[in-house]
Amino acid sequence: MSGYTIDLHGRDVPEDERQDGGAPSARDVELIGGKGLGLTALTAAGFPVPNGFVITTDAYREVVAAAGLTAADPAEMRAQLPTIAISAPITEQILTGYARLKAAAVAVRSSATAEDLAGASFAGQYDSYLSLSTGQEVLDAVRNCWASLWTPRAVDYRAQHGADDRRLAMAVVVQAMVPAQWAGVLFTADPVSGRRDRIVLEAVAGLGEALVSGTATGEHVDLDKTTLAVRGEPGPGAAVVRELAELGLRVEQEFGGPQDLEWAYADGKIWLLQARPLTALRAEPASGRSSRRRGRRDRQSRPSPFAVTADHMPQPPYPMDLALFVRPVLRAVLGAIASTGLTTPPLDEVLVEIDDGVVQVIPPKIGFDRRALLGVPAALPKVVGLLRTRTDVWRARSAETLLPLARRLDTEDLDRLSDAELLDRVGELFGTAGRLSPSRFGAVPIGAAAEQVAALLLRPLVGTPRAKRLRADLMADLDCVTSRANADLARLTRTVRDAPELLAAYREREPEELGERLAGSESGRQLLLQVDRYLADYGYRELALLTVGQPSLRERPEVVHTLIKGQLERGDDQAPRDRAIRARAELAAEPGLIVGALRPVLGKLFDTARDRTAFREDSDYQLAMVPSVARRLLLELGRRMVRRGALADPNDIAFLEPDELDLPTDRTQELVARRKQAREAALPGYSIIPAHLLGSAAAGQVRGTPASPGSYVGIVRVVHDETEFATLRAGEVLVCPYTNPLWTPLFGLAGAVVVDSGGAASHAAIVAREYGIPAVMGTQNATRELIDGQRVLVDADRGTVTTVGSSRTTRTPVGR
Incomplete structure (x- = not known):
């Protein structure tokens, strides 16, 4: 042969x-x-x-x-x-x-x-x-x-x-x-902790491809390497799991080191589908056994800090997003970590492609050894410099560079630009934002740290329950773009409520029909002008995904009408004001020498926290202008590709990367079609961080991070995206998969908020504290476990949501 x-x-x-x-x-x-x-x-x-x-x-x-x-x-x-x-x-x-x-x-x-x-x-x-x-x-x-x-x-x-x-x-x-009944992977050492005395197995029913690719979370099983004692849910059965472990140990012995195996189980027999060395295995911890047990308890008791990432990427980023900002941002983050002397994995082990154009982020394992100490002195000044970023200086830099560039490109005559010039403009936008981003991210942690320290100081002075309320009140009434947008939306809602003709239109028509209805009357046309002004001020905000592949708010005015339609149910559609002033007065009146001594310190800490939190919201919106404006440029390029026969729809350009725009027409069409199919297949249950890395979420139990204190009993309303905003009724518990600032006007209507993703520092948490409503973030499973019409108790002090049998809707006041 x-x-x-x-x-x-x-x-x-x-x-x-x-x-x-x-x-x-x-x-x-x-x-x-x-x-x-x-x-x-x-x-x-x-x-x-x-x-x-x-x-x-x-x-x-x-x-x-x-x-x-x-x-x-x-x-x-x-x-x-x-x-x-x-x-x-x-x-x-x-x-x-x-x-x-x-x-x-x-x-x-x-x-x-x-x-x-x-x-x-x-x-x-x-x-x-x-x-x-x-x-x-x-x-x-x-x-x-x-x-x-x-x-x-x-x-x-x-x-x-x-x-x-x-x-x-x-x-x-x-x-x-193999017609697998069960399939999965087996590691003959713990790939996370590095412990060589453990065997880790993950299994799914049926073919194992979804598990290997990261699109499904399987049963997770730990075994003691010596006794083969099983911990976890052995989906294929304990006997099969032990047989797998024994087989893995034989492979490890045969090939002389920890192994990464793929396997399938069918008709009583185990088959090995692949074996390779277990690479990038970190050094085994000195106190592995105790730290492992402690780590398992920690994961069960609180959600992973990576859960907040899903707020920005609740859907897969498009291939164009990957090329323009996702890969560059992650590469810069890994480079910054490596510059301190620490070790990081390569980018493709952090940003993993699970299907054609569909990625997940695997939180990097940061290595540390004695050599890392050598890099600390050189990196320390840079790190300190970033953390000391002055918010006023950053705002001035943005006002001189990013904002005028974005506004100029947003009004530029695109017909006069060549294809290459359009791409150059896009690169200029993201390059300018990229130069601003490091100092922006450096400025934010100080605010979070200041708030945490202030909360720790408050607790022994006034007691835990009161400290939680004071903390929320002292962080209320922020002057930032999110608060201003919500206040302006409330003014639009009052305009509609005060005009019978407008109110009738909103009650009789669906949001997407309101533009035509309102254009038929003078009062309606005046309202449309106000909506246009609102979109000019706040329309760069993303709807769900920070992306060039989907429209931002300014392309979807019906979403503003949806928000108004929902808020019309609320009598007082504005967040209560002066909470921070009242809280400071309360703290000033608190007796005691220790309180008196710490009062200036607390004031400075909360001033820093408020400044940095407001800055985070404002700078986030300015950076969100970049993909929104870039989308305008790319859609023009997409229209040209449609005319050339390379694309069926201008929006399809999002499924390509810049270096793929000149491929032959048939290759471009095939690539777009394949990536569209991959994206659609990935959407159900997608998480930018694989679910098994976000901590465990027990079936039947909803638990997350306390984000705004208080408790509330009310009826569940699950809202999946902006098309369902108008379904929320006054006093209901808003349950949603993710949030961004666009969702926050709903908080004026909701009695409490429960979110699958996010954390205590997310946009949703900030606005929940503004409105003084309880909020629980990062539950992972609330939209799966809770259903419309259920009555639940949201205990945002403990971070739990439980079903109750009461027929009343009650709230414990929080800062009202």
Whole structure:
């Protein structure tokens, strides 16, 4: 045989067609790639591996050479390989190998020569295709696996790990699909803590691809490596879990180190689908056992601090977002951490692509060793400088650079700009914002720290319940864009309420119909002008996702009408004022020498906290102008691509990255279609941080972070997005998946707020304290566990939400 295919087991292959007995050694990684090498090593050692074969790198190299692509750049390789011609001899051997498997369905998986190495796993960098049932599907999948060698994520990952692209090639593994009842991963050491005395297993019912890709959260099981005692929910059963653990230990012993295994269980048998070294394993903690137990209790008692990230990315960012700001921001954050001497993982291990154009963020594991101390003195002045950022100086810099640039580009005649000039303008916008961002983020933590210290000082002076109320009151009445927007919306609502004709229009028409109705009368036209002014002042705000791929508020005036329509139910549609003044007066009247001595300190701390919190809201809005204005420029470019036949809709440009805009038309259309499908598949249950990293959320229990104190009993109203704003009724408990400042006018109507994501420092928490209503953030599961019409007790002092049988709706006053 000419070497285009090699059977994994060396069985069912005529003797004269075998190569080296069908069991390649380590030197053969150049022939069958990392995944192929791992699987052949497993079969050679007698472990259970599904029947299959490897299409060698010789096939890849011959096909590429025949097409004249040997010296092509990554973009051309990526564009040409999915449709490249495969010679008859290679096609025949692939189809012969496929036929010999006699399988109902097969999996086709990439096996690059730079993959599953000791220093880098390359996990998720290359493509796999499951449940294929025809020879043509197998051939197409082989081509797509070859193309995945040259995706931007794979090229960037190799560059960061110093892999040599000059000899790079792709082998492909074809295996019989296991009709799995359970599947998952098994680590023979704890990949989080680094403890070598633990085995960690995760399992899902059915195929394991959703678990491996990060789109599903499975059953999590810990085992003691010595006793194999099981902790957790062993979905496939304790006996199967122990058998898996024993199998994992045998693999670890065979290959001489901690292993990362993929497995499937079907009809009473365990199959191994992949084995590779467990890379980037941190040093084992000295007091691992006790710290592990303590860590488990902590995760159960409070949500992860990363939960707040979901407020900004409740949906997957688009590929254009990834290129323009998501990757650059994360790269800058990792670089800043590394500049102190600490160790960080490469970007592609933090921003992980789980499907084509769909990513999740894996919170980075920060390494620390004695050498890190050497970087601290050099980095300390820079860190201190960022933390000492003056908010007035930042505002002045923004007023001189970002704001005039955004306003100029927002009114520029785009017809006069070339495609390249449009992209240059977009780059200028994000570059300007990027230069402002580090000091902006440096200015915010001081405010949060000042508020925390002040709260700690208050507690022993006035007692815990009163300290919680005073803290909320002293942080109320902030002068910031969010508060001003809500106040202006309240004024619009009063205008409608005071005019019978306008009030009738809002009661009779749906929000998307109101523009036409209002345009028919003078009072209606005057109101529309006021709405236009509101959108001019606050319309850059994102609706859900901070993105260039979806409209901001200014493109959706019906959302303003929805907010007005909802607020019309409230008698007093403005947050109570002067709470902070009253709280300061109360604190000033508090007797006692210690209180008197600390009063100036508390005043300064709360002044700092208020200043930095208001600054955070204002600067956040200014930075939100960037994707909103960039969207205007990109949509013009999208319209031009529609005219050229490259796109079906101008909005589809969001599914491309800037270096993909010049691809051939058919390739562009195929790429957009594939990424649209991947995005739609990812939306249900999506979290930018994988759910299993956010801490546990027990079924039937809703618990989160106290964000605004007090308690409230009321009826649940689940609101999923801005189209449902008008469904909230006065006094109901607003339950929602995420919030941003656009949602906060609803807080004037709600009796309490419960949110799946976010934390005590989120926009929602700030405005909940403004209105003096209880708020619980970061529950993860409130929108799943709670349903419309349920009566619940929101205890925002404890961070819990429980169902109750009372027929009354009551609130304990908080700062009213």
